[in-house]
Amino acid sequence: EESFECGVTLRRGLSEEEVKRIEADWTGWSYSTLSVLDPKTFPWTYGETEQCYVTKGGAKVTPDGSDEVIVLEEGVLATFPKGMSCTWEVPDRIEKKFIFE
Structure with missing residues (x-):
C-alpha cells in the first residue's frame, strides 16, 4: 500500500x-479526452470518501497546494478522503469503478 500526505492511499x-x-x-464511470470538447484537466472536490478501482486507462491527480502527483x-x-480538492489530468481516457464510504 502506498500512502500520500494528502490522505490518498493506493x-x-x-x-x-x-x-x-x-x-x-x-x-462505473468513464471519461475520455479524445473529443476536443472534453478538457484534459479538470478540478474536483470529494464530498465523501471515495474508493475507485481503475479498469482501463489512467490519470494523474494533483492535490491542491501540493507537489505530489498521484498516478x-x-x-x-485508490482511496480519496472526504474534503480533498485536486486537479485530474486525463491524457486519453480512464474507466473506473467507484463506491462512496
Whole structure:
C-alpha cells in the first residue's frame, strides 16, 4: 500500500475475488479526452470518501497546494478522503469503478 500526505492511499495486486466483487457491485464511470470538447484537466472536490478501482486507462491527480502527483493506472485501487480538492489530468481516457464510504 502506498500512502500520500494528502490522505490518498493506493493499493495494487488485488485478488481475483476482490476485482470480481468490485466489478459486480460498484458503479462505473468513464471519461475520455479524445473529443476536443472534453478538457484534459479538470478540478474536483470529494464530498465523501471515495474508493475507485481503475479498469482501463489512467490519470494523474494533483492535490491542491501540493507537489505530489498521484498516478492512477489500470489495476490500482485508490482511496480519496472526504474534503480533498485536486486537479485530474486525463491524457486519453480512464474507466473506473467507484463506491462512496
